[in-house]
Amino acid sequence: MSIFEQLRRNKSFTEYKEISSKKDNGLFFLLKFDTQGAFIETVDKMGKNATFDYRQYSGVLRSIAKTIHMIRDRSHFTIDWENPESRLYLHEHPYLIPQLLESGIFINPDDEVIKAGAGTAQLRLTLNKISEKSLSSQLALTTPDAEYTGFQFINEEHVWLAGSNVVLETQPVGALFHSLENFNLKNLPLADLQKFLSLFFSYLDNVTLSYENYIVQRDTEPIKSRPALIFEKVDADNSLYLRIGQLMPNTDVDFLDEYDLFRFAVINEMEETITVRPIEQVHVEQHVSFIEKTLSKHAEKGKKKGSGGIIQEENLLIIPENIASEFIYRDIPSLIGDYALVGSEKLKSYKINVNPPKLNVQVGHGIDFLEGKATLEFGDQKISLFDAINQFNKNRYIILADGSQALVNEQYMQKLQRLFKKKKDKDKIEISFFDLPLVEELIEERAAKEQFSKARNIFEGFNLIADKKIKLPEINAKLRPYQEQGYKWLLYLHQNKLGGCLADDMGLGKTLQTITLLAEVYAKDKTGLPSIIAMPKSLLFNWENELKKFAPQLTFYTWYGTNRDKEEVQKVNIILTTYAMVRNDIEFWKDEKFLYAILDESQAVKNLNSQLHKAVLLLNASYRLALSGTPVENNLSELYALFRFLNPAMFGSAEGFNQYYLTPIQKYDDKDATIELKKKIYPFILRRLKKDVLKELPDKIEQTLFVEMSPEQARYYEQRRLYYKDAIEQQVAMKGIQQSQFFVFQAMNELRQIASIPGAQTDGKIDSPKTELLIEQLEDAIANKHKVLVFANYLAAVEDIGEELNKRGIDFVTMTGSTRNRQQLVDRFQNDPDCKVFVLTLKTGGTGLNLTAADMVFIFDPWWNKSAENQAIDRAHRIGQNKKVMSYKLITLGTIEEKILKLQEVKSALLDSIISSDSASVKSLSEDDIEFILGK
Known part of the structure; x- marks a missing residue:
């Protein structure tokens, strides 16, 4: 067949489709639904059932009509009792769906032609709390461009959108696709959530779940x-x-x-x-x-x-x-x-005693622990608490004085064992101050008021913090409402000599809230004791800057490297140091007295057996505080490690914590132990996520993170800086500044690489502290459920970051100038909840992309063109973004990056005088600018 005949044939088919879409043809395929699913009926242009001879058609119409004819023909000889009307269900004949969409005469009940939609849709279930005891559940289809709630599945992998009258493909959702409507609920009791989700995941496949900050994971262990x-x-x-x-x-x-x-x-x-x-x-x-x-x-x-x-x-x-x-x-x-x-x-x-146990407690006051006696009553039968516990552990039942047996709920007995400890060499109980609210739930309210009045007032006081009127100390900042609330919480802990963890999401100002507390405390302190703040090395410079900026009245000394003067630490309010310095110098620190011991990024001490954890426990401080965006990263032993530092009396030994909390919760999903643990730690961890305080945040929050060079990196950088400084001076003297532009650009380019990715200039011999800092920040962001964009100027940086993400099992995508399937990568980042990071170069990511799934941006190696930098941030912060965007610029101290950042502050025209999008040549740097950038 010639090309002309083919085109002529295509033209006539197009005309036929246009005619048929107007119902001028005698045959149409009508989409209908019943309880068993979607089926089609053949109707005429009046909408009545039509008979036909498939042999009068050709192409795709003939194929569909022949299938219908064969099914009808079979029904003349056999009766399908599950389908007595011989309906043609599309889930039984999925191959027909593409043919129907191609036919142009596939219509809905409103006589409108159904068309094929573009792309593949993802099915998602969203759970929202509507009260403390109930949820709503809503199924939705998501595509890169829209979200739909009005839909009906035709078969496992095709769905009809009634509103737009198109059929979309989806990933196969399972054989029970017709039961989907059952999972749309306006009122789901929270108590039934586990059963609901077990049904959901048993009946459906390839469906994502969105529920608060929960992460869904799969485990093959039954x-x-x-x-x-x-x-x-x-x-x-x-x-x-x-x-x-x-x-x-x-x-x-x-x-x-x-x-x-x-x-x-x-x-x-x-x-x-x-x-x-x-x-x-x-x-x-x-x-x-x-x-x-x-x-x-x-x-x-x-x-x-x-x-x-x-x-x-x-x-x-x-x-x-x-x-x-x-x-x-x-x-x-x-x-x-x-x-x-x-x-x-x-x-x-x-003779089974069915009376519910009643707990009686009589205790005297103490500081960390209360002592006394406890008994269990079963009706008129009474037994001492520890006799009951011992019998239960031995026999799984309790024999009472009248010979009857009490079969006691196992969870109840486990709770008693968690809360009550036996005094050594005494037949007395011991209760931790931190367990009193839980003990109160087990005894009569009148008895609780009489015996626990002091502790009760402290715990009830946490509920009154929000309404408390206070005067803020003198600081150079206006606290946002949630920050003021955080300060009031910290102050309440201080007033009651309790330790706590400020666990706000990254970027919400944990440092500022802590400095506000220290400003208040040192304005009234009479002890003259310093406070020690331990942190990762990468945060030292930021703490110095924040203290100078917000509370210049507070004196501080940075104990790090060779700067370790024992006399100086006695003269200041605040000692800033690193975790490595605390560990290495603990013999000195353990004999010092501190007002506060504060751990920033406190997850660093999560390993109970590490020398660092043992070292921080030896710090002798009147008050203890922890700061962390991710207080628990992997398992509950980290929670124990944190509170062992903050409030040692809270959990007792590690063995006891494992027995009563960690093993029951992580191995057996013990809900009682989980609820109890949450109640126990709730007053002492303050956690606000960014989404919780969106109204109080500006649209964009920009912050600079400083990082120090390693000794090897610093030596190499200094060698190359001196070389280029001398070489450029000679070049400019010989050729003038205009003729030396390319050499200046080469010098700046190499020094910038050494500042960010020294391995690119040293064949991998020097590691990048900046990459290490970035990965730490990304892990923190991902743990807090953020999606992140990372912009890097050099391909080597993109590769290094990708390697580190791979090592940690973090799902990500990258885009460089050689990337071809760009839209596919964008769609995956936008729609796949497991894909957390998008690493891009400026050339590919700076323009033309909508990446609104991200709410956090990292500029890895700034390109100094402020407009280009803003353009990159706007990939996330633009129309369609419903989150506030936080951006972080990573700057290496003592390098060209820090110099140009300072120059940029006073010379706004720098984007014209340096590099346009990091690709053009140097335009108009003066000799003074070059001297400032390359000088000491």
Whole structure:
């Protein structure tokens, strides 16, 4: 066929599509839905069911019509009882969907032609809290350009958008695509969230979840269900109805029986993670058989006495009284460790004490601990607390004085063991001050008021901080409302001699709030003691700047390197030092007295066994404070390490913390332990995320982060600076400034590389402290759920940053001048929740891109053109951005970067006098400018 004939054929087909779209043709494919899914009907132009002969059509129409004909033909001979009307369901014939879209006569009930949409949509479930006890859930489809809520799935990977009347492709969402509407709920009880998410992840695939700051992760290690003995009832003949079932953590006993589940959602509220794990169910039949054999031993004895036998109905056992009694008293205690007991309160007729335990506590006042006695009451029966705990740990039940047995809830007994400690060599209890609010929940309110009045007032005081009127100290800053609230919280801790962690998101001003507290404290301090602030090396210069800027009345000394004068530290208010210096010089520091010991980026001391952690515990300070945007990065042992420094009496030994909190929460998803731990630490961690204070923030926040060179880097930089300084002076003397432009540009370019990526100029022999600082900041940002843009001027920097991100398992994309699939990368960064970082060069990222998923920008190696820098930041901060954007500029101290930053402050025309987008030649630098930049 010639090209002309092909084109003529295409033209006629186009005309046919146009005609058919106006319903001038006699046949149309109408999209409809019923409870089983989407199906099509063939109708005429009047909308009535149409009959046809597929042989009169050609091409795609013939293919569709022939399929319909074959299905109708089969229905004449067989009846499909699940589909008696022989409807053509599109999920059963997915190959028809592209053909229908191509046909041009695929219509909706409003007689409008349905078209194919562009791109692939992602299905997302968003959960929003509507009260303290309930949530709403909403499914939405997202594309790079829009979000849709009005849609119906045609099959696993095609969805019809009713509003725009297009069909979009999606990733396969699973065979239960027609059940999606069930997950749109206006009121979901928070207590049912775990069950809801377990159903969600079992029934659907390739769906993302958005819920506050939670991260969804997958784990291939199965979570096992637990076999359960369910006491259904005791009838009039005292026969026991015992059902054998299975339980998942924090769900009711019938959950697995009612739903076809194979995945389970483990919600960790402390670490804000949702881990989806496969379910490994127990073989209930095997346990029924085991229990039946156990019962049969007692049944054999019962036969001699003429008693009836056991009746079995599937997994339900009806047990006569005499056999049930033997089973309860002889076997239940040994089975409790392997089986969950459900409904034990129904066993009253078997001398099981079903009274709920009542805790009685009598204590005297103390500072960190209260001492006294505690008993448990079961109705009119009383037993000492530790006798009850010992019996429970040995037998899993408690024998009371009247001979009855108390079957106590295991979680309740574990809580008592967490809260009450036994005094050495005494039959007395010991309660931590920090546990008093939790103990209050277990005893009568009147008794709590009488015995815990002082502690109660302190804890209740946290709720009154917001309304407290205070006068701010003298500082050179106007605090934002949330910062003033943070200062009031810090001051309340100070007034009550309590340690705390200010855990605000990065960029919200933790340093300023701390300086405000120190300004207040030292305005009234009579002790004359200094305070020590330990931090990563990269933050020293920033602390110096902030102290000078906000509170110049506070004197400080930086203890670092060779600058370590023991007499000077006695003369100042604040000692700034690094964690390495604290560790190395702890023999000196442990004998000093401090007003405050403050840890900035306190996650540095998270390793309990490290020398650094042991060193900071030896600091002798009246008050302790921690600052961290990520107080817990990996697991709860880091939380223990933090509070071991802040409030040592809070948790006791590491072994006890692991036994009562870490293992139950991380291994068994113990909700009671989680709630208790949250209540315990809640007053002592103040955390505000950027999204929580958006209204108080400006649209853009810009900050400069300074980094010191390593000794090797500094030596090499100085060698090259001196070389170029002399060489340029000679060049300018010989040729003049205009003729020396290229050599000046070469000098500046090399020095800038040494300042940022020294490895590029030394064959990888010198590492980049700036890259190290950047990665630290990125890890902090990602831990706080931010998406980040990183702009770098040099390809070598893009490669180095990418290598470091890979080492840490951080998902990212990069774009350079050689990148071809740019839109694909942009779409992935914008829509993939796992893709956290976009690393770009100025040439590719400076213009023409919308990257509004990011709310944080890092300028790795500034290009000094302020307009180009702003343009890069505006990739995130532009129309479509619903977040505030924070930008950070990384500057290496003692280098050309710092010099030009200073020059830029006084010479706004620098963007014309230096480099335009880092690609043009030097234009009009004066000899004085060059002397300033390359001089000492």
